[in-house]
Amino acid sequence: MCVTYYMANGSEATTELFENLKLELRRGCLTLAVLTQLRTERYGYTLRKALADDGLEIDEGTLYPLLRRLESQGLLVSQWREEDKRNKRFYRLSEQGEKILEQLLAEWQRINASLGKILQEA
């Protein structure tokens, strides 16, 4: 019984640890993905769909605060506009956002190459 309890708790702890680490890993990647997708103007739902179609699911509670943060950092600009008789907030990359995105993508390539090398060696 004790062993079962320990194993159940151990498995729960491992799952929680994995989820936390996955969250950390995803955080930076999501920012990069959102910035890249917003080279083209989109509103929240279409952005979410585009990301999901490319295999990167993101929920409303994560996306909208992220968009707000990126906008407050000056990387995005937004505009409320009516489309299909509904008010929607459209986002796109700002000039500063484009520059930062270039740098981030270069950094991403470098990290990716390093990681690939490390994994090959391992």
Next chain:
Amino acid sequence: MSKAKDPRELIDRYLQAVRFWLPKSRKQEELIAELGEDLRSQVEEKEAEISRAINDAEVSEILKRCGAPMMVASRLGPKQHLIGPTLFPIYLFVLKMVLLYIMLPVFLFIVGPVNLASAGGNWGVAIAHTLGNLWSGLFTAAAVITLVFAILERTQVFAEINCKWDPSTLPPLEKQESKTSSVQSVCDLVFGCFGLLWLLLVPTYPFLIFGPAAGTLQVGSIWHSFYWPIVLLSAMNVARAAIALARPQWDWFPKFGQLISTALTLILLRFLLDAAGVGSGVHWHPFVSLADNLKDSSPYVKVLAVVNAAILLGLVGAWIGLCIAAPIQTWEFMSYLRKRSSGLHQIATLRVL
């Protein structure tokens, strides 16, 4: 049970519930509008997929996927905390230092005895008063510390300290605390066993305690009540030494055992001195008396008085010494626990890193 006529009404009700948990601001309205737009887009897409109007159950499914209103609001809203992650370890450290290592000993060794004296020796009243004072003291101290740290968090004072700190002000390396050696444990055990054996033999062979004066002196009646508690205490000390030797990995045990032994000895001495009539003005019970056949022999009466006075002085000296040792040992044990928990915390942090 009310039922929504238009399934879309559920979305408005959902948004209203999310709005309730968000701080009131213009941003809140924008967030709600964006979330509403997202949900309506999902409904539209679903309707396009099923080629008919969406029903309550399908809207519910979308909302369930989005999450409970309170959870969604917590993710959407600004991240708020009273004490942030930078200050929190320092806050925890200060809280522990003040509550455990300052207030607790102060109440235990100062407020408690003062309450006992003012309650005229009534232990029950003194303990109740001390616990009441301790509770309100701990609560107030914790509240004040939390308030101070919340202000520091708001004013970002620590961010400035972080910029100004100088590595040369770091404290010197702490010396590795010496552990109880196995030689010391063996000595403790051997002498403890001899002591216990001697104590057990004393009633049968008074020579072992009085030497050549065994025919002249005999132990006072007071020892009859205290003999077995003393034997038990000695046996406990032997067991303590044996455990320390058998389980050297229990590095907490020698300090803890020593503290318990001191506390028990103090209690025993206190009762012994009380029973002897010290300070109470009641009839004096000598520690040693003359042998029955020498009761009226005046030359021995003086010797007896000197022996009793010497024992009394020895016991009072031991009582005072232990009163000084007890807080020191308590402090040492708590410092050890503090270091141990901070060490474990560091190991856990390293593992996480």
